[in-house]
Amino acid sequence: MTKFKELSKEKVSVFETNLSEYWDSIDVLNKSINNRSKDNNFVFYDGPATANAMPKLHHMLAKLLKDTFCKYKTMQGYRVLRKVGWDTHGLPVELEVEKELCFLNKTDIEKYGIEKFNKKCCESVWKNEKAFSLLTKRMGQFIDLDNPYVTYDNKYIETEWWILDKMFKEGMIYEGHKIMPLCPRCGTALASHEVAQGYKNITVDTVVVPFKLKNEDSYFLVWTTTPWTLIANVALCVNPQEKYIKVKSQGYQFILAASLADSLLGSEYEVLEKYTGKDLEMIEYEPLLPFLTVDKKAYFVTCDNYVTMEDGTGIVHIAPAFGADDAEVGRKYNLPTLNPVDEEGKYREGPWAGMFVMDADLEIIKYLKANDKLFKKQKMEHNYPHCWRCQTPLIYYPKPGWFIETTKIKDKLIENNKKVNWFPSYVGEKRLGNWLENLNDWALGRNRYWGTPLNIWKCECGELRTVGSKQELINEAIETIDETIDLHRPYVDNVHLTCPKCSKPMTRIEEVADCWFDSGSMPFAQYHYPFENEELFNEQFPADFISEGIDQTRGWFYVLLVISTFVKGVSPYKNVLVNDMVVDKDGLKMSKSRNNGIDPFELMDQFGADAIRWYFPSVSPVWTPTKFDIEGLKEVNSKFFSTLKNTYNFFTLYANTDQVDPREFEVEYKDREEIDRWLLSKYHKLVKQVTEYYDIYDLTQVVREIQYFVLEDLSNWYIRRNRKRFWGNELDLSKKSVYKTTYEVLEGVSRLIAPLVPFISEEIYCNLTEKESVHLADFPQA
Ligand SMILES: [Zn+2]
Ligand SMILES: [Zn+2]
CATH class of the missing domain: 3.90.740.10 (Valyl/Leucyl/Isoleucyl-tRNA synthetase, editing domain)
Incomplete structure (x- = not known):
């Protein structure tokens, strides 16, 4: 009878895909959440992704970081909810549709009709959603794809209206004339954090x-x-x-x-x-x-x-x-x-x-x-x-527009930023810190179509008012509207309010909100707070952990900080892991024109998701540019993975031949041979170090420590020197001890690596323990 299963001999892509289906079938994500206490949350926010372009290799890096630390904290005993987010509004989406329809400018859009145009935008958002979901599953990321937050959702918009209404009533929003960077092609002013990108x-x-x-x-x-x-x-x-x-x-x-x-x-x-x-x-x-x-x-x-x-x-x-x-x-x-x-x-x-x-x-x-x-x-x-989307040179232009007076809360923003743990620290201290020191007011309005309409109505007498909810709009509208109203343009443009001053009808101003306002509102809007889910919101605010690319410093990280500082007085995140770009092996940016881009799906088919996940942090710390070299990736397979597998194979071959199952006996520590105790001591030191490195978000050190242990201590030293003990005829104390020690260490290593390489760890762990999943197990304790 075979005690321990052999490792899969299938193609790595088949093996990993099957495992991914297995996880779906046992609903591993929800199980790993529900078996943890509601009083012990580790809160994670997913930065909303745009799905109107195909996923690239750098998406894999960002996703693996989010995934690894969520899995790690889950194994540490925390309950980690994982709601995925989609960023759906804004100029990038409009530009895609304009291109498709061969439009040259805004006049073409208005001739075509805002209703039809926005409908197209709404559809185009989902063009590559399947590819993103596939990437997620294929690489073994555990995140809830079935209950996403979507920024164009009516409820999402309603929360934003609530925030904007509060800002307006507290005098944080004003109509100003400022010299603004304007993209003449898109016909819209850009916020300074957008200018910084182009x-x-x-x-x-x-x-x-x-x-x-x-x-x-x-x-x-x-x-x-x-x-x-x-x-x-x-x-x-x-x-x-x-x-x-x-x-x-x-x-x-x-x-x-x-x-x-x-x-x-x-x-x-x-x-x-x-x-x-x-x-x-x-x-x-x-x-x-x-x-x-x-x-x-x-x-x-x-x-x-x-x-x-x-x-x-x-x-x-x-x-x-x-x-x-x-x-x-x-x-x-x-x-x-x-x-x-x-x-x-x-x-x-x-x-x-x-x-x-x-x-x-x-x-x-x-x-x-x-x-x-x-x-x-x-x-x-x-x-x-230049315009960060359409590459047109910007011109500086005097423009009336709506602003959030962020300079009013500048001191509070600086203070809140200082309380955040940034990995690496210089992103918070220098990049965002300097930005906050030189803060400008936030140009909020966009003279565009597909976005969250600004909830400000204006009368010809000059009077202004805002509405803070859909119900308030229904109650105050001159026209008869009901619950079913879509809050987008052009529907909301047709709703008028009565001027409280002169009783004439008021018309909504034309602008929509900068789509960064959407993504910055997600801590509140993802749960339709405060209209619903108050308890859930309180439990899930602020986030313990977020992770995105360095280009988000003056983007998502900044707008999150502004909005939460205004609404709740605090930063919406405590720890931020920032990754830099993925470049080719010569350090050049991957681009279509250089033809040096790498398709993540092809790469996973060839090498497996695990190998890529392990390879990324092994190259260099993720907050420096990752020079991606296929040779290095091959080496991960030939060195680390094959050594780990060989060790497992060696152990199971003899265990199965000899019918030895270390789970059936105990060997007290004092009865183990000195070399066994040496390995256990090395292993416990490893657990301690790896835990410390996970805790400071340093995967490069995690990978290096584990790799050294598996290659040198476990394989080269321990197994090689103790082969004879496995071959012994009698199941004496020495033989029991070597089996027990090897079993414990292999099983422990499978849990140590599980957050980063979910597939191979799952196979080894399940084979050794016959339990349901390593991702439902606890992280090893030193
Ligand atoms: Zn432009
Ligand atoms: Zn009036």
Whole structure:
């Protein structure tokens, strides 16, 4: 009779898929939750994923981290609920649909109809959901795919309305005019954390242009990287503390910063006069591109400390419509604001009307040259923000819009961030910490269609009001609506409220919320709090553990912190594990154009999910970029997995041949041979260390410790030196002892590795114990 089953000889993909089906059949996830006490929760939040693109290799890394620590804590005795999340709103989704329908801009969408368009968006969200669910199952991640939270769900939106209503009533939301980064293609303003994601190096034409003084035959030399803004120029600006000079060069008289004269003019100039910046203040000059009319005093020199001597001429031009610093100077000197550009980034007046401003640079340079107004043209590479979704260069633009006054709670955000344990710590201290120190208000509104509609209604008398629930909307609506109303556009656009001030009908403002507001609301909205599940919410807030990529620092991590700090006064998470990118073996980003991407499904078919899961943290700590090398992955199989399997095979071969079952006898510790006690002591040390490393989220050390133990201590040293004891004829104390010791250690190792490699650990554990699952077992105690 065979006591211990042989390891599977099937193809690894078949073996793992079968095991995955077995887990479904015994409902292992729910069992592992329900066999733990409700009073002992370890709370995990899943960052909502977008399923409108195919899953990539880096998704596997993110998922394995979430999964490993949830499984580990479960084995430690905690109850770990696992609700999966889907991020479904926003521009990325709209862009996909626009592409599919060959739309060029928002006019096309409105012609097509918002109702139809949003319906398409809603469908497109699920395009690759099956692939994501398959990835989840295939890699052995335990998460509840049957009860997800979905950000477009009416209940989810209702919770967001509740939060927004609370913010509005507490004076945290305002309509402002700010110079905002605008994507001219998407026609929408971007929040600063979105801008931070889209910086790219581009080459631009920079120009140095001469501005003629009003009553004198001299010129201010001014450098700009955005010639298209020159048409909106209303002032120049110098640094009041710096030194400036008037020089004679090439037959002209120029004024510029003393420290920059050499680099611009060479040595061929004669200094005529010297000034400080302050001396130049209020000197008037003639407009360079005189196509627009001003309604206030303009065209004079201003002073501000933001002007630096790093490059250019030390004199900058001021166009208050197109830069935050410019707008600030404009306010200080009461300058007019000229804005000849529409929201699609095209000039609406002047000689270049109809042209996209960045395309107009060349035409403007031609014009300057033809009119003897170009001192110098120079190509320059600079780091410029682009739309993170459609890659269009952003323009800075004055825009009315709705904001959350996050600066009001800045101190509290900083304080709450300091209480979070970040792994690694510098993400919290530096990356998010610096971000919070330089916090801007959150541009909340998006002039788009597929998103959570802002629940703000406006009257022509200027009165504003918000609603905080669906029921309130039904009660207050002028039109007759009922429970079935979909809270999306365009349905909600057709609902009007009565103005409390003048009794006229109020109309909803058009904007929808930044989709980051959706994902940041998930601690509340995933349970439809406070409308339902109050007890569940209280038990599941805040999270003990979240884990996402480093790109989420100013994304999900930030918005979660803002919303929970406002609603509950605390951070919604206690421990954050941050992973960096997966790059190819040469350190290059995986991309379609390089053709160095790796399909996670093909990889799993070839090597098995376990091998990949073990390989990732073995390369380097997950918070550094992982250089993915197939050779390294092969080595995981040939070294660690095969040694572990060989050890198991050796043990079971002799146990089965000799009919020895170590479960049927005890051997007291004192009766074991010295080498057995040595192995047990090594094993207990390993358990202690591995537990400590799991507790500080350091899987690289977990992997290295276990690998060393299995390869060196267990296989190379212990098994090799004790082979003869397995072969002994009599089942004497020595033979019993070696079997007992090997059994205990192998069984223990299967539990130590179970959180990270769920398949092979399950097979070894179940074969050795005949129990239902290693994932229902407890973690070993040292
Ligand atoms: Zn865009
Ligand atoms: Zn009114």
